[in-house]
Amino acid sequence: MTITASDEQSALAALRDFLAEEKISLNGRLPAERELCRQLGVSRSHLRKGLAVLEAEGQIWRHVGRGTFVGPRPIPNLSDVELLTNMTSPIAVMEARMAVEPQLARLASLHGSEADFAEMRQCNRRCRAAKTWRFYEAWDNNFHQAIAAATQNKLLISLFDTLNIVRRSVVWGQLRLTRLPPSDHASFHEHDEIYDAIASRDPDAAAECMRTHLKTVRDRVLSTLD
Secondary structure: OOOOHHHHHHHHHHHHHHHHHOOOOOOOEOOOHHHHHHHHOOOHHHHHHHHHHHHHHOOEEEEOOOEEEEOOOOOOOHHHHHHHHHHOOHHHHHHHHHHHHHHHHHHHHHHOOHHHHHHHHHHHHHHHHOOOHHHHHHHHHHHHHHHHHHOOOHHHHHHHHHHHHHHHHOOOOOOOOOOOOOOOOHHHHHHHHHHHHHHOOOHHHHHHHHHHHHHHHHHHHHHHHO
């Protein structure tokens, strides 16, 4: 049987949906490959190609003999990250994001590939199509990870992964008044502007659009802490 690109993309999309919809905690283990194939209705070869893509993005990590786990591969000083999480507040997380992510967007515009840009577009489409806040938040996270990956800078990607682990571990306490993001959710438009600036290879605009987006997020978070 001939393996087509569409088959592989379908398997990858099924995996992304699975990760977004299932309540698997950070570093939680995924089902075995045979079970995943059964649940997703994909072949073993297509599944493994999809897992390889997700691992390269930092969505999952694999350990031979132990299985496949959610999130970026733990760094050697994970205990330090756990300590940081216990010492960190939502405000501190936002300050760190404001310091780091505009520069990631700048570098993504300079070094990102067409494949990186396609991944960002896919994330934005999935954010808009989200039927629950959980699904939206998973794809929002994927969008920001795709920007970090587009820098092609392993050290910065590692730093972003550390920040992201802390961000996802901190208790935010946001109250969701709707089942899913409203159609005029500010992040939809802001994500589009970030993507347009990055794909246009305009580093200054990319950094500024990211900064504007994070200010919106920061103000929304701070309003829930009053």
